[in-house]
Amino acid sequence: MILTTRQIQDAPLVLNPERKLTLVLRNLRLSDITNIAAASTKYQVLDLSGNELVTLARLPPDSVAQLEVLLLANNNITYVEEEFRNPGSLRSISLMNNNIHRFQPSFIRSFEKIESLVLVGNPITKLRDYRLFMIWLAPSLRALDLQKVSRSERQAASRKFGEERVLASGAVQEMFKLDIEPKSTEKSVALSSSDKQAHAVVNKLSETDKQQLLRKLENASSIEEIEQIENMIRSGRV
Template structure:
């Protein structure tokens, strides 16, 4: 399926009436699926008012990427073992908890986009520690990102992480994270950091009016991410590759970039 066909089918699907309801096998089977611009086999389950992840066995472990953005999901769990899946888009949901079995359910997970959700505390990130292949993570627009220790804690907890909130993880950050949280001396610092409380500022949750200023921090959309990845693959010069990779890492789309 070409990128043009993918876009056309997705637009036709999104024009259908949306029913508040469940993620059923029928919905999965009739949702747009095919090669996305980055040549991953993907399924688009956006904007279906889904409240819980279920019946994902109907995907038959066929997909590299799944887009569940713009729904009403409150908990990141409920996947069967999906050994092929490596990228999850979950922007603009109500996710306040990550299941402890996520790494067993999605052992190859390397990219997780949770922009604009409701994770509040650093302890909410702990289930991700066992996701050993996780290199790209976005928690922009989550209350936890207001914790002053958030970035260093995430870098310490996720050693494979390369890009956090569309910013490259620098060696200096790794060293600072290890110094603060590493070893026995860092145990107290880790526990103290977890006690920092952030009020529910209304971010995420599919467009709540409260906390509108925070929800403006969105980062690239899934479509922009895919388009950037495809452009990098097709770039003809090293300078263009460097420019596009910088945009991908920083989450800032080039002014001349068109999808």
């Protein structure tokens, strides 16, 4: 379904907990948002969760001039188009529960200046050295998949893939060859002790509580919110 001007006009404009104006276009079965250019330029958060988008496409620069947070959880996004660019103000993207399954060289430009990126629930997270390579591709990241990026991770990423982002290096080219098809049944990578603790806490939750936690993660619009939720999970206070 193509986003219409009428849907934009009827869409709720709400203030999130951080008092950021949010344009809510979730659960509308949208597969094409070309007409987003018709929206007001005042919103800071664009919520497109729960639609049927298959690519992360170019956003009209004039219509997203103040955009800081892009919420795209629970779509069917498989890849990021070459034309997708950060309008300059964008700092946080949630792509939770989509179908991104390989690294793309364009990630360097696509995620420029991004401080928080969530790819939980995508096949790409099962690829070898996924976390280190994403940190190398997007050095501005402060949090990846709800976990703060540590100094030691940045150093490890530099050692493995190079101090400079040179795409022609052998180690980098090998990463771009990796691929896991969407909805793969590959075994999950080993979890750290802290991750195991977090999973154990979440598994004990009721279905209602799990859904509430998922909504909190989807709507997190800052590093501070993500860290707060992560700490609550790990301490069992969810």
